[in-house]
Amino acid sequence: MTLILEHLNIRKHQKQICQVVLDHFEEQYTAELGDKWTSVRDVLTCPSCWQYAILLNKFSQSAELENTLRVEGYYPAFQGTLPYLPRSLKCYISRTPRRFPAQKHQTGKLKEYYLLNAASVLPVLALEVKDGEDVLDLCAAPGGKSITILQCAYPGQFLCNEYDDLRSRWLKQTMESFIPDPLVNLITVSKLDGRQIGDFKPELYDKVLVDAPCSNDRSWLFSSDTQQAKLRLIQRKELSSLQFQLLSKIFLVDIAKMISELLSSSRNVHRMYIFFFCCCFFLFNL
Numbered sequence: 168m169t170l171i172l173e174h175l176n177i178r179k180h181q182k183q184i185c186q187v188v189l190d191h192f193e194e195q196y197t198a199e200l201g202d203k204w205t206s207v208r209d210v211l212t213c214p215s216c217w218q219y220a221i222l223l224n225k226f227s228q229s230a231e232l233e234n235t236l237r238v239e240g241y242y243p244a245f246q247g248t249l250p251y252l253p254r255s256l257k258c259y260i261s262r263t264p265r266r267f268p269a270q271k272h273q274t275g276k277l278k279e280y281y282l283l284n285a286a287s288v289l290p291v292l293a294l295e296v297k298d299g300e301d302v303l304d305l306c307a308a309p310g311g312k313s314i315t316i317l318q319c320a321y322p323g324q325f326l327c328n329e330y331d332d333l334r335s336r337w338l339k340q341t342m343e344s345f346i347p348d349p350l351v352n353l354i355t356v357s358k359l360d361g362r363q364i365g366d367f368k369p370e371l372y373d374k375v376l377v378d379a380p381c382s383n384d385r386s387w388l389f390s391s392d393t394q395q396a397k398l399r400l401i402q403r404k405e406l407s408s409l410q411f412q413l414l415s416k417i418f419l420v421d422i423a424k425m426i427s428e429l430l431s432s433s434r435n436v437h438r439m440y441i442f443f444f445c446c447c448f449f450l451f452n453l
């Protein structure tokens with residue numbers, strides 16, 4: 168009896184692949200990736216192979232946690248030769264793919280770590296944020312990259328924007344869970360369509376991160392609702408256009424502002440960097 172229950176329990180937690188989505192990917196990605204698709208598919212379809220990194224929260228440091236991670240075979244994901252790697256950023260990955268338990272949100276208590284894909288840290292490192300710089304995170308929920316930025320530096324102004332209502336609340340909660348009181352009050356969370364941000368927030372920023380909405384293939388592949396999955400497959404075709412609009416709007420608005428600043432004043436105009444980080448195959452969808 169116990170064995171049957173255990174078996175049922177395991178099955179309950181096993182993710183089921185949605186065949187409609189897999190068939191769609193087979194067709195699209197065989198054409199786009201050729202031979203590489205087989206190895207991409209192996210990782211996508213095997214959740215136990217997914218690698219989760221552990222980003223330590225410098226605002227809630229625990230030497231004990233770091234020791235535990237090392238004992239369990241975790242090691243720093245980024246070392247040595249990168250052009251920008253603040254000492255305050257601590258991100259660990261395991262030698263074998265596995266998932267560390269997530270910490271629950273508790274009001275008034277800071278979390279010690281955030282689980283994320285180590286690749287998500289790279290665009291933040293590329294941004295090279297320095298103390299005092301004004302930063303805009305245009306598509307910020309659930310907040311992984313925003314808190315990574317705050318592990319690296321203390322921005323001057325920090326605007327985190329998220330269009331979706333529910334995800335915007337999630338973003339706020341992430342901030343509260345990771346960033347202590349005096350600092351969290353310096354961060355603004357807005358809920359604007361990124362394509363119109365220039366109209367409502369006309370300030371200039373030193374660094375802008377555009378982590379545009381992506382196709383999120385990994386979760387769609389395990390959709391339990393075939394009809395919903397079919398709908399998503401249609402909607403994903405429109406993503407590349409939204410991604411392009413987000414990038415071009417923010418880029419054009421800022422170029423126009425930089426030119427008008429240059430013409431009207433002699434003060435230094437900040438350089439603006441845009442990093443368009445799209446997790447899932449932006450180029451392939453164009």
Ligand SMILES: C[S@@+](CC[C@H](N)C(=O)[O-])C[C@H]1O[C@@H](n2cnc3c(N)ncnc32)[C@H](O)[C@@H]1O
Pocket residue numbers: 287305306307308309310311312313328329330331334359360361362378379380381446
């Ligand atoms: C790839 S996710 C961002 C992940 C986030 N940067 C992180 O590291 O946790 C893209 C986000 O863009 C949001 N989004 C979609 N359309 C948007 C728009 N027009 N303007 C701003 N954000 C948008 C989505 O709701 C989603 O939360």
